[in-house]
Amino acid sequence: MVRLRCALVLISFALCGPIISVAISSPTADTVMLIDDFENLEQGSRLGTRWRGFSDRVMGGVSRETLTFEKIDGRACLRLTGDVRLDNNGGFIQAALDLGTWGRSFDASGYTGLRLKVRGNGESYSLHLRTPDNTRPWQSYRSQFTAGPDWQTIELPFAEFQPYRLETPLDRSRLRRIGVVAIGREFSADLAVCELAFY
Numbered sequence: 001m002v003r004l005r006c007a008l009v010l011i012s013f014a015l016c017g018p019i020i021s022v023a024i025s026s027p028t029a030d031t032v033m034l035i036d037d038f039e040n041l042e043q044g045s046r047l048g049t050r051w052r053g054f055s056d057r058v059m060g061g062v063s064r065e066t067l068t069f070e071k072i073d074g075r076a077c078l079r080l081t082g083d084v085r086l087d088n089n090g091g092f093i094q095a096a097l098d099l100g101t102w103g104r105s106f107d108a109s110g111y112t113g114l115r116l117k118v119r120g121n122g123e124s125y126s127l128h129l130r131t132p133d134n135t136r137p138w139q140s141y142r143s144q145f146t147a148g149p150d151w152q153t154i155e156l157p158f159a160e161f162q163p164y165r166l167e168t169p170l171d172r173s174r175l176r177r178i179g180v181v182a183i184g185r186e187f188s189a190d191l192a193v194c195e196l197a198f199y
Contacts, residue, residue, distance in 0.1 A: 033111065033198045035178075036097070038076040041069050047106070049098045051078060054179075059137075061090020065189075072119065073151070077194040084182050084189060092183035094128070095193075098176065105132065105174040111198035113157035114178070120147025121190040127156055128179040133168040140179070141170045147191050155199060 036045040044050040053067035065082040072079070082093045099106035114127060125147055128140040141161040145154045158172045178196075182189035 031110065031199075032115070035099075035196045035198065036078070037195050038069055038078055038193075045097055047097075047099060048101060051095050051097050053080070053093070053095055055082065055093045056085075056088075056090030059090065060088045061085065061092075062087045063090050063093050065093035065095075067095050072192050072194070075151070075194040077119075077192045078180075079190075079192045080180060080182065081190045082182070082188075084185065084187055086186055091185070092181055093189060094179045094181040094183075096177055096179040099178060100176060103176070105176050107173045108158075108175050108198050109173040111158075111172070113155055113160070113199060115195075115197045115199045116145070116154045116156070116193055117151060117195040118145070118147045118154060119149065119151045119192045119194075121188070122146070122148055123182070123187055123189065123191075125189070125191055126179075126181040126183055127161075128164075128181050129161055129170065129175055130177040130179075131171055131174045132176065133166065133171065133174075134176075136165065138164070139166045140164050142181075151194070 034046050053065045055063045055065045063083060063085045065080060068079045070079055078095060080095045084091060084093055124144055126142050126144050128142050130140055134140055142164050143156040143161045158170060161170050180193060
């Protein structure tokens, strides 16, 4: 009887071992995690958080942003439009999304970077990341891309995000916020994002 119980325990361990290891393993290089496809506005993003619009007006600037959710070419998307102005030391508009609720961080260490499906007006835009290491409002990790008039998929590896006004390298295991940003020069912004994901 004891031998039978031991045999059953060993068989169960042998069968369940691989299942447990798969369940707790980090994402593989082929894994993609959707952050938002803008299909369910009532629930917010796939992370349960909501997009918000900001501009340099919070620090005395005069840039103005408009953040809308609309269908373009049959695709649900977030659309950031507005005029970026440099008056009063300003110069940005953005759409921002917290990656965790109640100030918590998101561990993206199992992913290579961020993937966007975008369409724009031929201008250069930035994707900004924030972590607990960003202790000042002007600090972030930044990567640029150009959005042309046709839908395109853009991949931005974490290795390409440069620290802005801090020396600490990006810790992708502690991401707090992502921002789609028009910044740094005077221009009219018009950017649509129909999908955002970790890859």
